[in-house]
Amino acid sequence: MPTYKAPVSDTVFLLNDVFDYARYANAPGFAEAPIDVVEHVLVEGAKFVEEVVQPLNRVGDVEGCVRHADGSVTTPKGFKEAYKALVAGGWVGLSGDPKYGGHGMPHFLAALFSEYEMSANLAFAMYPGLTNGAVAAMAAHASDALKDLYLPKMTTGEWTGTMNLTEPHCGTDLGLIKTKAVPQPDGSYAITGQKIFISAGEHDLADNIVHLVLARIEGAPAGVKGISLFVVPKFLPDANGAPGERNGVVCGSLEHKMGIHGNATAVLNYDGARGWLIGEEHRGLPAMFVMMNGARLGVAIQGLAISEVAYQNAAAYAKERRQGRSLKGPEEPGKPADLLLVHPDVRRMLLEIRAFNEAARALLVSVALTQEEALTAPDPKVRQAADDRLSLLTPVIKGVFTDMGFANAVKAQQVFGGHGYIAQAGMEQFVRDARIAMIYEGANGVQALDLVGRKMPKDGGRAVMAFFAEIGQFLAANKDDAALAPYLAPVQTALGHLQQAAMWLMKNGAADPNNAGAASTDTMHLFGLTALGYMWARVVKAVLARQAKGESSPALDAKLTLARFFCERMLPETGAHLARLSAGAATVMALPEDAF
């Protein structure tokens, strides 16, 4: 049975040493959370997920969610109690608006806590995750009346939220949405249609479920410009704001999925359900994008989260399972065999995972702090720059963290040999659970296209130029540091490859947009590797600074080894990405339809 220990000290090291958390001391958004508070919250959060949430991971997979004939859904044994404890502990409302019962902690803190929650139990963590996304969308776009009615219950997690986009014939292409909304005399709308793949769409964890639903008001223009966003509660709030009359939305079935069995993925049938418009008519997509962008960041974290817990269990197994002998002769001749850990290829797998994990966590912390600034910085220029950086990096980390997170879960499973294929060991669940993160909230191909087609060229390349400048300035500022130099050179090379890719795209993407499409996934991964390499360089600088003060610890040494490993074994891939993407679209587009 897998175990999990949240990497609190790594998170705190990143905040303090790498990203100089102290510099935010008086900034709005951060004021409530000096580092000791942050650390206390993370420690307590870690304890909660380790003790309450993680032990339910396996039962969630085995039991799954069950739909009954009346459309009600039962979650796996223990989920209900754990969810009540999550709400009672204030974890759902950690960064919620105090006006609505939230704890007012900064948003980045909730993001960093969510890594632990998702490592512990991804299927479980999705319930509060979607709720927070729905809260954010409503906070940004709903009327005060709707906010006053829903947010007090949703912020705390007493009620949960969902996002309803997909229909049987459309996922990515939301312009095809058919669900219709008919205006009613009282100002509400009657919503009718079918939504599929609705995570946390029906369950028994909360007293009410608040669906945010994209639909088309009768007579609306075709395509994405005719889509509006509605709030459709499972139970209509009564005069006191308590769940009242049952609304016309029913769970028609649950999907049988590869993984995340503990989360109910519902088909929701709307039959004249009462809904209320959020924001303006036909402007539903921008409103939903608040939730989707948050969700993309959340899904990126899922990739890291599964990679981390998979690593921990694979490393433990490699330090316990004895099989074969060191290639240099028995390390422990008194034992029947040496540990798996003596085998270089086993180490390679573990190091690939961990060299990703620690750099990805650094990038997550960096992006989460940027998001905080984008939300709260008083200076509009700072906000703008932060928003640029966040928008640029969101598709990168969604795509790269989830692709690598899945690949890492597979590697961790491989360390277990045949036992990794058996359900009992729990490793194959990580693989199945991690797989969805590459798909939902915009399949990774969509992220890649968002990056090359929208985020990189946007505003004349302002965001990407700023990010290149950020890395370039770091490299330039540290170029005379001899101890750091070996880690900077490979990052410089990677950055060079990424800049060449950007130039190639600028030149060839305009000439033929299929060139951008054919280059998109390689560009995204080249970008991700470069950003992760840059993170390692920053981490190494922080480690060297500590060592220069005379501090010495195996944990600090390990970071240097991992950084070297990343430079030697993972960054060389950037050259291959550049070669591939530079090949252009001609061959990719050459085959006629019939030839496939």
Added chain:
Amino acid sequence: MPTYKAPVSDTVFLLNDVFDYARYANAPGFAEAPIDVVEHVLVEGAKFVEEVVQPLNRVGDVEGCVRHADGSVTTPKGFKEAYKALVAGGWVGLSGDPKYGGHGMPHFLAALFSEYEMSANLAFAMYPGLTNGAVAAMAAHASDALKDLYLPKMTTGEWTGTMNLTEPHCGTDLGLIKTKAVPQPDGSYAITGQKIFISAGEHDLADNIVHLVLARIEGAPAGVKGISLFVVPKFLPDANGAPGERNGVVCGSLEHKMGIHGNATAVLNYDGARGWLIGEEHRGLPAMFVMMNGARLGVAIQGLAISEVAYQNAAAYAKERRQGRSLKGPEEPGKPADLLLVHPDVRRMLLEIRAFNEAARALLVSVALTQEEALTAPDPKVRQAADDRLSLLTPVIKGVFTDMGFANAVKAQQVFGGHGYIAQAGMEQFVRDARIAMIYEGANGVQALDLVGRKMPKDGGRAVMAFFAEIGQFLAANKDDAALAPYLAPVQTALGHLQQAAMWLMKNGAADPNNAGAASTDTMHLFGLTALGYMWARVVKAVLARQAKGESSPALDAKLTLARFFCERMLPETGAHLARLSAGAATVMALPEDAF
């Protein structure tokens, strides 16, 4: 629901055009099978698996195998009837010795047919696959008396076979085997111990199950040199050779696995079961290696097989599902959206899969023909050279085909978006089924180590030098062919990288064997890519020859496009592999155990 159409015409094209099948016309082993017979067998085999075996793939996954209280096991609905038909049709004994009721077709033909069988239903195909492996081991090492008793029933598939190696504490490290064999006065042995992960270990498909079991004779030397091989039937054959008394081996449980649910993976408890020695005492491992080497080739084919069926279904979906618009503007403005196939990144995924599949099938045909020569060539030098080539390429194709086959199943699933995650679509089953092939018959890390530590240095590098020479001669012989040149240059580059890797290993592996271990997986994949690139070059030559004769077809054009795609988008990875492996073991081995 997935569908499948066996690629018979591709197999025949490879035999005829690429590998000049006619040149074997009078060779022993091939004599019974002129190309028209080969094609007829493949066509009939294709029909059988498409109509009878493939429709059971999904039910096999959903139902799985069920163990009853008495230790008996029921296979999924329909498996029994399909297996009877498989035996009746002569498919199990296709290349079996006519002396024992086989059809005497060459072995390579059974290998090529098995690709189709495993595409159709991997879990099902394992039953006859293991049986044929057991037959081969017995044919090579068992006494005539044992052969006469068992092979007539096993060759036809009337009885099935298994291989029993793994025990709870040892998989790869067979020296740790504890199962004991106590000599009995009648010359038999009493076998006692527990074996796990026994594929097809217990089921209701056949009248008897013949276990080949590794065990240690009382007083045998420790380690691998004290292991013997035994045949232990489920039912002891009576005087007429019919299944008689029940033997002391019982299925204690079935594993709950990630995939291949239709195959019963048994824990087998031996309690003084009667067994008979195969070959010499303490020489069990070399005997079992006959079966294991065959099994490794079989597992390599599994990687290709799943990749092929996953491709077919992903391509069909991309030609049917409409989502979004071409980046160049609507291709079918009259429809609500364009086909998935207009998106370059969707094509990229499909082309990556297919550019692998067709080259891998070429390499499979090449290796299968080599195996035939190794078994049957009259000239000992030819046999030796063939055996060298087979031994060298076996770990390469086992490791590379299964790693890439799994990655391709994941890509094919990705083409389906959210629907790929739902069981009903069948794509996630391919992923789960493909995963085991990276693990069993020697995890891919073991294959990589076998390659760099044993197969490449063996006999002073004779086999690997011969293979480099084979590619080098092909490149040299065709260097003046202007039409072929664009395909040869990238292969030349890849070969150069592989040769550099071999030299690096020669130099550094001797100095520190951990350098070889740390380089192993990258070397294996570099080797695989080079071999696949070489196959594309040979395929292109064959295509150009046909086109030079005035033949023109979309299928021939497609091969040229796929070859270009492979050169542009897949071969660049060889440089990254070389960079990684050249980094050496120092960083890989640096972290102390506690730091993991």
